[in-house]
Amino acid sequence: MDTIINKSTISQELSCTDRSSHAMVAMAPAAGLVLASLAVVLATTLWKAAVHLVWRPYAVARAFQRQGIRGPAYRFFVGNNEEVMAMRAATADDVLDLGSHDIIARVMPQYKAWVASYGKIFLSWSGYTPSLCVGDHDMVKQILSNKTGLYAKPNPGPNFLALLGKGLVFSDGDDWARHRRIVHPAFTMDKLKMMTRTMAECAGDMVRPWEALAAASDGGVARVDDVGQQFVELTADVISHTAFGSSYREGKEVFMAQRELQYIAFSTMNNVRVPGLEYLPTKTNLRRRQLTGKVRGTLMAIIRERQAAAKEAKGYGNDLLGLMLEANASAGAGGQKAAAISMDEIIDECKTFFFAGHDTTSHLLTWAIFLLGTHPEWQQKLREEVLRECGGTGTPLHGDALNKLKLVSPCLSHHSDPLNAHSTTTSDTHFTCDR
Ligand SMILES: *[C@@H]1O[C@H](CO)[C@@H](O)[C@H](O)[C@H]1NC(C)=O
Numbered sequence: 001m002d003t004i005i006n007k008s009t010i011s012q013e014l015s016c017t018d019r020s021s022h023a024m025v026a027m028a029p030a031a032g033l034v035l036a037s038l039a040v041v042l043a044t045t046l047w048k049a050a051v052h053l054v055w056r057p058y059a060v061a062r063a064f065q066r067q068g069i070r071g072p073a074y075r076f077f078v079g080n081n082e083e084v085m086a087m088r089a090a091t092a093d094d095v096l097d098l099g100s101h102d103i104i105a106r107v108m109p110q111y112k113a114w115v116a117s118y119g120k121i122f123l124s125w126s127g128y129t130p131s132l133c134v135g136d137h138d139m140v141k142q143i144l145s146n147k148t149g150l151y152a153k154p155n156p157g158p159n160f161l162a163l164l165g166k167g168l169v170f171s172d173g174d175d176w177a178r179h180r181r182i183v184h185p186a187f188t189m190d191k192l193k194m195m196t197r198t199m200a201e202c203a204g205d206m207v208r209p210w211e212a213l214a215a216a217s218d219g220g221v222a223r224v225d226d227v228g229q230q231f232v233e234l235t236a237d238v239i240s241h242t243a244f245g246s247s248y249r250e251g252k253e254v255f256m257a258q259r260e261l262q263y264i265a266f267s268t269m270n271n272v273r274v275p276g277l278e279y280l281p282t283k284t285n286l287r288r289r290q291l292t293g294k295v296r297g298t299l300m301a302i303i304r305e306r307q308a309a310a311k312e313a314k315g316y317g318n319d320l321l322g323l324m325l326e327a328n329a330s331a332g333a334g335g336q337k338a339a340a341i342s343m344d345e346i347i348d349e350c351k352t353f354f355f356a357g358h359d360t361t362s363h364l365l366t367w368a369i370f371l372l373g374t375h376p377e378w379q380q381k382l383r384e385e386v387l388r389e390c391g392g393t394g395t396p397l398h399g400d401a402l403n404k405l406k407l408v409s410p411c412l413s414h415h416s417d418p419l420n421a422h423s424t425t426t427s428d429t430h431f432t433c434d435r
C-alpha cells in the first residue's frame with residue numbers, strides 16, 4: 001500500500017509544479033487502482049499457496065496420524081518426489097536373481113521401504129498432493145467396489161490426460177457408466193472371438209522368423225533377443241488391426257504418436273505439477289500439443305470416414321471402433337442424446353484402449369515368456385495342451401479352442417488380475433501355476 005500512496009502524492013506534486021503533465025494526473029488514480037488490485041490478487045494467491053503448500057499437508061498428515069496412519073514426512077512443495085527419484089536411481093541398475101519375482105524392490109523401491117517403515121497403509125506426498133497407499137487386500141476390494149462416488153479418480157495431469165484422454169480410465173460416476181455402455185459391446189466374448197484370426201495372423205508373423213532361426217540351428221533351439229520389444233510390436237499390430245481394421249495404417253500412426261506421449265507422461269511422472277504450467281511454450285509442452293493434435297486429427301478422420309460409410313448403409317465396420325460407433329448410434333436412437341457419446345469422447349476411448357490394449361498385454365506376454373523360459377517343465381505342458389486343443393502350425397485358430405486351454409488360461413490370468421498382483425506385492429507369494 002505504501003508505494004501506491006507515494007506514487008499518487010508524487011504525481012500530485014508534479015501536477016502543481018508542471019502544468020503540462022495533465023496526462024499523468026489523470027493516470028495516477030488509474031495506476032493506483034491497478035496496483036491495488038494487483039496487490040490484492042498477489043495476496044490472495046500467496047494465501048492460497050500457503051494453504052495448499054503448508055497448512056493442508058500439515059492438517060492432512062495430522063488427521064491421518066490420529067487414525068494411526070503414518071508415512072514419510074512432507075517436504076515443502078516437492079513432497080517425497082526427490083526421495084522417490086533418488087531411491088529409483090539407486091535400484092535402476094539392479095539385476096534380479098533369475099528365480100526372483102520381487103520386482104517391486106526394483107521398480108518401486110519407495111513402496112518397499114515405506115511398507116517396511118510404516119506398514120501396509122501409509123500416507124506419502126506426490127508434490128503437495130497427498131497419496132494414501134492401501135496394501136490391504138480386503139480394503140482394496142472395498143474401495144474398488146464402492147459405488148458411492150466417494151473414491152473419485154485422481155486428476156491425472158496434462159501429460160497422462162494427453163495419453164489416455166478422459167475415457168473409462170479417468171471418468172467417474174454417470175460419465176463412466178455412459179462410456180461403459182458404449183464400449184462394453186465391443187469387448188464381449190463373441191465379438192473378441194471374431195478377432196481371433198486377425199490376432200493369430202499377427203502372432204504368426206512374429207513367430208515364423210523364430211521358427212526359421214530354430215530350424216537353422218544345430219539343436220533346434222533359437223535365441224531371441226529383446227523379446228519385450230517384439231511383443232510391443234506384436235501388440236501394436238494386433239490393436240491396430242482389431243481396433244481400426246481397414247484403417248490399420250492410420251491406426252499405426254496413432255500408435256507411434258501415442259508411444260511418444262507415453263514416454264512424456266512417464267518421464268514427467270515425478271515432476272511436481274504446478275497448475276497453468278502446461279500452457280508455457282516449453283519443449284515438452286509444444287511436443288505434447290503437436291502429438292495430441294496428430295492423434296486427434298487422425299482418429300477424427302477415421303471416425304468421419306466410418307460415419308460417412310454408415311450413412312450409405314455400409315455399416316460402421318466389424319472392428320472395435322465400428323462396434324463402439326454402432327453401440328453409440330443405437331444408444332442415441334430415439335432421441336436419447338444423453339446416452340450417446342461425442343466425437344471427442346470416442347476419440348478419448350480410442351486412446352484408452354490403444355494404450356491399455358497394448359501396454360499391459362505386451363508386459364504380460366514378456367513376463368509369461370520369461371517365466372516359461374525359467375520353467376521348462378511348464379513350457380512342455382503348455383505346448384502339449386496348445387497343440388492338442390488348437391492343432392499344429394497351419395491349423396487356423398478358432399476362438400472356441402481358447403476355452404479348452406485349462407492350463408494356459410490360469411497361468412496368464414494369474415498375472416493379469418490386478419488384485420492378485422497387488423497381493424503378490426505385499427506378501428511373499430511366489431509364482432506358481434498351481435493346478
Ligand atoms: C463406501 O465407502 C464409504 C466411505 O468409506 C462407506 O461409508 C460406505 O459404507 C461404502 N459403501 C459401500 C456400499 O461399501
Ligand SMILES: *[C@@H]1O[C@H](CO)[C@@H](O)[C@H](O)[C@H]1NC(C)=O
Nearest residue numbers: 328329332340341342343346
Ligand atoms: C453418437 O450418437 C449421437 C446420437 O445418435 C450422435 O449425435 C453422435 O454424433 C454420435 N457420436 C459419434 C462420435 O458418432
